[in-house]
Amino acid sequence: MATEALGWWGVPLGIAAGTLRGSAPFLFVSLGECLTEKSGKINLGLEGTLLMGAMSAYAISYVTQSPWLGVLVAGLAGIVLGSIHAFLSLQPKVNDIAVGIAMIIFGSGVAFFFGKPFIQPVAPQLPALEFGAWSSQPQVQSALEICPLFLIGVAIAPLMQWFFQSTRWGLLIRAVGDSPDAARAMGISIFKIRLLCIITGSFLAGVGGSYLSLFYPGTWTERISGGQGLMAVALVIFARWQPMQCLYASLLFGGAQAIGPALQSVGVTSYYYLFNASPYILTLAIMIVTCSPKRTLRGAPGTLGSSH
Amino acid sequence: MLNHYHWRGTLEAVCIPIAAIFFSLVLFGIFCALAGADPLGVYASIYKAAFGSWFSFQNTLIRASPLMLTSLCTALPAQLGLMIIGNEGAFVIGGIGAVAVGLAISSAPPTVVQLAMAISGIVCGGLWIGAVGALRYYRAVNETISSLLLNYVAIALLNHLVSGPMRDPSSLNKPSTYPIPALDMLGSIPGTRVHYGLIYGLIACAITYFLMRRTTFGFAARTIGGNIRAARIAGLPVGKLTVAICFLAGSCAGLAGMVEVAAVQGRANESLNANYGYAGILVAFVARHNPLAASLVAVLLGGILASGGILQRLHSLPDATILVFQGLVFLVVLYSESLYGRFRVFQDQSTVRRPPSVPYVPRPTSL
């Protein structure tokens, strides 16, 4: 299909398209991690969960020819890894950051090991909703091809915000995260709540992984993630543990990934390594400007990082 | 009763980790059996490849050397209560700095060049993580994120410099800087093929341990890590200490970068980004941020990594198997942390509480 070149208009369109295409994994993982961290535990192992989710989704989609089943199984894989992480990090005296790093290694290892037979085959992909049908330009049409999973993620963010602010369960989770002593006094089982939060967070991360292999980039290889899970964990802190801010930050990151190639396609070809690092430089700059010693940790769950 | 040696505690400290390693080997054996390989053969191969001969042990030591230094980059700030994962970035920046200096003064005598490269690696890596510490103190930017982001920035900088301004035109298909003259490279420890980086690593771990546990500087740092308000009340210069410790942390990783350039690669290129930093984070955590223990855990991890090749060649297991093995060992060892104090046999028998024996007193019946 022949298309006319867009010239410089291609750059913002490319970035917008990249945002819509590339933010979903960040979104799901950061929302899952937000849930986990609100309860006071850090799950760094989501990078491994992301890979495991991507692999299992692709494998199941190939074997059963149903991509949505793949998404479900990816979530289940997330639940399994989350259970291992929860079991270990909820033991007394075990440091959850260390467990997270070990889980990254273990999760990636298992994903690569079982994923070997699935690198070559082509699995059915998730369907895309064509929001761009009104346009005659193929570029706009393809930029507005959005996966329903992305929309589900976007819907989860305000839902989670409301959940934390206005529901009883949300209050319990926040209590467990901010002040376990108060929670204990209320008779809540801290162990159960944290367990549920870690497992649910891991479920979301697994689903995020399925997006990678079943929509964009839409394939299974061992380098599919490239650190997105780890960045998403950092995103949560950047977003001050607010689900809506996680949404905005994920969009920012998704868009920033597309800056380098979009600029090259219109001829800006030097310094492309530095352009490729632009999401990180941007985030760092924003953090330096907006953080100040007085208001930084507002919003941080009180027990984060300590082993209560 | 007053000063008797708690041999049970030591026994516990020995039995639990050995049992953890043993148990993780069992789990891995089950995994291998399910994957179609012979578990006992796998055990023999791992042993052979990691510790089985002097040849293999040198392999282990070579892989352990960078890990000892990079783990300090996480272990040191942890004493302050900071969690820094910028080891990879400091490693890379230290390597770049070392190469730059090494090339600039390449006509000087080898010892001078090596010393200058080491200092450059130390300073560059130190400034990189020192910036993280400064941002933390003065702008309250979370140090975990800033160090993670700086990792990516450092790698991008490496790629940009190595394929652009610092590129050696004759390094065609693998963009690299000019090589350091062979004279100036770090040699091997005589009698072995392990380079001097191992010695640097061991010395750094020892010095760090001494610094943290035996000097007022280290004590001040640990106080900040323990209770920052008390430290402030006591008048400790929190900001300066934070930046100083972060500088030291970065300098260790930067020195590791210099070693990689001066002892192994001979130049800076994309291979500098070899994940030694991330492995160092794991070593630091498993060693509970204790520098001396970190050197031993680094040897353990070096042994695991050294056995990766033989699993592929002899048992036809895919390359991902070594990741599974690493993950299992560390997960089980981390779990074993929680088992201390749980087994009665390891508890000091004189203090084991028995329920107080209450003499039988018949209940008064109503008259």
Add this chain to the structure above:
Amino acid sequence: MNPGRSLYLPRRRVMRGVLATAAFGVTSRLWTGCTPTSESQASSSTASGKLLQIGFIYVGPKDDYGYNQAHHEGEVGVAKLSWVKTEEQASVPETTDVEEAMRNMIEQDGAKVLFPTSFGYFEHILTIAPKYPDVQFFHCGGLYQEGKHPKNVGSYFGYIDEAQYLAGIVAGHTSKTGKLGFVAAKPIPQVIRNINSFTLGARSVKPEITTQVIFTGDWSLPVKEAEAANSMADQGIDVITCHVDSPKIVMETAEKRGIFCSGYHADQAKLAPKGYLTGAEWDWTTVYTNYAEMIHSGKTLMNGGIPHIVRGGLKAGYVKLSPYGPAVSATAKKDADIAKAKFKDNSLVIYQGEIKDNTGKVVIPVGKAYKQQDRTLEQMNWLVAGVVGNA
């Protein structure tokens, strides 16, 4: 009073580590005598019929649907010879890891021939080769220099740019917008040569055609490769090819956008059933089998029987063109087949002047021709006119 309370925590850690490692260390001392010593024999002759042990080292996973897989397929091919025994190790980074891997293959498994297949292994081969003078090291793509490099090191490579030239001819015929795209990893000579050959091939049928090149920066970055393919499609490009470690993403993204694609390293027709035109593939089995047979008959690098630099293209069978896809027109097939025949009888020279680069400078003057074997081509650092982008 418990002595040294403040030492309790670190001592525990130290004790556990010391005892664990010492236990291993002590037993290793006891075992040293029992470890089988290296099996390298004095003579390297294999004409007597002993199994020839060959080791392969890959920089990535061997099922990456790309570069490493192509080498792995070559290994499978040579392993079919009855007097050859192969072993492989994958995902070996270009640091001390590969040196240790090579040492292990030689000392523990008795390998006499090694094929470390990533370009970045060359420096490490130069470090290890002098220590094992009767083991032969064949490096893929290395620039061997007589006299400077050890005698037991050789290098081989395939002129895959000949296949890319043919792919360019097909692309030129098929493109309706006159714009081609090339997703490249890094601007190194091997990649640049492919870009140039592809463009020159396309220009031989449509002189005004252009190739847009985007460099992703590294050999395997799926998200960047997908973004590059998408932004190329946005700019109106309708045939894409690539030079990355695993072309899978580029092919699949092109298929999703409904444009044509041309493969690399291996046959990716299955990934893009409608849009796959053809592709430039390696045929390493030929190379490895040639080497194995030479060694079997007693020739080695050291005694001069095997040349240190082995190169070959379509004629030697080191590279091949993928079967034509459904979208390739009959004219395109005819032109490509004619060119292929010319390669096979050495009558077609890609780089003959006048050739200008994309800044307008003349890089190959009129009358000058560089044959494929010319070493100058292996240092190419200019992009031919018609390529949009900078090296």
